[in-house]
Amino acid sequence: MRILLIAPSQASLPLSAQEVEAVVNSGLYVKLLQSSVAQRDLVGELSVTGRTDVTGFATHGNSDGILLSNESLTQSAVGSIIRGSGVKLVFLNTCSSVSMATAIQNEANVDVICTITDVPDIDAYRTGAQFAAKLFQTSEFRKSYELSKPGRNSTY
Numbered sequence: 001m002r003i004l005l006i007a008p009s010q011a012s013l014p015l016s017a018q019e020v021e022a023v024v025n026s027g028l029y030v031k032l033l034q035s036s037v038a039q040r041d042l043v044g045e046l047s048v049t050g051r052t053d054v055t056g057f058a059t060h061g062n063s064d065g066i067l068l069s070n071e072s073l074t075q076s077a078v079g080s081i082i083r084g085s086g087v088k089l090v091f092l093n094t095c096s097s098v099s100m101a102t103a104i105q106n107e108a109n110v111d112v113i114c115t116i117t118d119v120p121d122i123d124a125y126r127t128g129a130q131f132a133a134k135l136f137q138t139s140e141f142r143k144s145y146e147l148s149k150p151g152r153n154s155t156y
Contacts (some may be wrong), residue, residue: 003023003030006068008037010033016058020032032053048085056084057091058094066092078090092114093124093127101114114156119155
């Protein structure tokens with residue numbers, strides 16, 4: 001399973017680095033875009049169809065977009081970048097990403113795991129780390145999600 005993990009440095013997300021470490025050490029094949037990340041980096045990685053199975057975002061987000069290092073990705077930009085890439089799953093480990101998930105599904109027709117509301121950094125870290133570990137063990141998106149989602153499923 002080939003994962004593209006987008007995790008621009010965010011001082012307000014101190015556990016993001018630990019989430020990245022857990023995903024990288026999960027046993028999955030991970031291509032990491034970290035520190036300074038721009039839209040052109042995503043376009044470069046996802047422009048070749050079939051290179052990536054899962055694209056994950058570990059950063060800030062809201063209904064308007066996903067925060068990279070010095071710019072935001074709008075819903076239409078993410079849909080355009082994902083469409084035709086061969087990505088099978090997008091994991092939005094950002095806050096309040098339901099409208100972004102809907103836009104991605106409508107534009108690119110891929111599975112999406114997203115947050116329903118704002119998510120505490122510790123919950124995002126734990127969910128991302130556990131999802132990667134379970135995906136390595138099972139190779140199944142739905143089963144991995146079910147095994148890693150927070151209790152009572154009120155945030156994802």
